[in-house]
Amino acid sequence: MLKVMQEARWSIVIPVKTLIRAKTRLAGAAGTHREDLAVAVAADTTSAALACPLVARVIVVTADPIPAARLAALGAVVVQDPDKGLNTALRAGFAHSVLLAPHDPVAALQADLPALRPAELAQVLAAAAQFDESFVPDATTVGTTLYATLPGVPFHPRFGGESRNRHLSGGAKELALDDIPTVRRDVDTVEDLRTAAALGLGPHTAAVAAKFLVD
Ligand SMILES: Nc1nc2c(ncn2[C@@H]2O[C@H](COP(=O)(O)OP(=O)(O)OP(=O)(O)O)[C@@H](O)[C@H]2O)c(=O)[nH]1
Numbered sequence: 001m002l003k004v005m006q007e008a009r010w011s012i013v014i015p016v017k018t019l020i021r022a023k024t025r026l027a028g029a030a031g032t033h034r035e036d037l038a039v040a041v042a043a044d045t046t047s048a049a050l051a052c053p054l055v056a057r058v059i060v061v062t063a064d065p066i067p068a069a070r071l072a073a074l075g076a077v078v079v080q081d082p083d084k085g086l087n088t089a090l091r092a093g094f095a096h097s098v099l100l101a102p103h104d105p106v107a108a109l110q111a112d113l114p115a116l117r118p119a120e121l122a123q124v125l126a127a128a129a130q131f132d133e134s135f136v137p138d139a140t141t142v143g144t145t146l147y148a149t150l151p152g153v154p155f156h157p158r159f160g161g162e163s164r165n166r167h168l169s170g171g172a173k174e175l176a177l178d179d180i181p182t183v184r185r186d187v188d189t190v191e192d193l194r195t196a197a198a199l200g201l202g203p204h205t206a207a208v209a210a211k212f213l214v215d
């Protein structure tokens, strides 16, 4: 059954990896700034989500006390990560969001979107409100940056590696919107970070990137 939720306000679940294991593909470029960068990109992602008018709350799932404290200070609710991988973390965040607001739709959002703009996220959530289960492919159309379900619909995130095809073949609607570059621009490599910088980094990431990113 197709449900449509106009004017819905969303719970957003953001997973944040334990810092010692985070952003390893940026270790070469970021050096001693790698952990600070991981916290900064999560902070910019969280701030942009909280600033989106269609977002009611942000639920961060992490096992690490440092991002937990930083992101709680920004206004996120923090849930303990069972530490059994990304999709398990997302399901823990989903379970908490249902306890807090059982009638609100839920979207899992990658933490590494440092150029995210609230208006672009609003565009995505308005589109997601028209489908039971949907997702946004990443900038390379290989992975996924957002996965969403409406209330009462099974929440079955399939993140990790080539997740775009898994979400698509699992029956989720691919949200093919034209003008949402900041929602699709996740940052795994230094080239990704430069592309995000061209879109406009959030202030937390810009401050850390300035310490190691040279033109
Ligand atoms: N809470 C939680 N978040 C995770 C876990 N694994 C990955 N993530 C998050 O999922 C997103 C994608 O993570 P990855 O690309 O696998 O890891 P990364 O730290 O961004 O980068 P690499 O170390 O270079 O792979 C990021 O938002 C991570 O913070 C996990 O086990 N628990």
Ligand SMILES: C=C(OP(=O)(O)O)C(=O)O
Binding pocket: 110, 138, 142, 143, 144, 145, 158, 159, 160, 161, 162, 163, 164, 186, 188
């Ligand atoms: C986890 C994913 O992405 P990445 O490892 O590129 O952050 C994904 O796209 O499902």
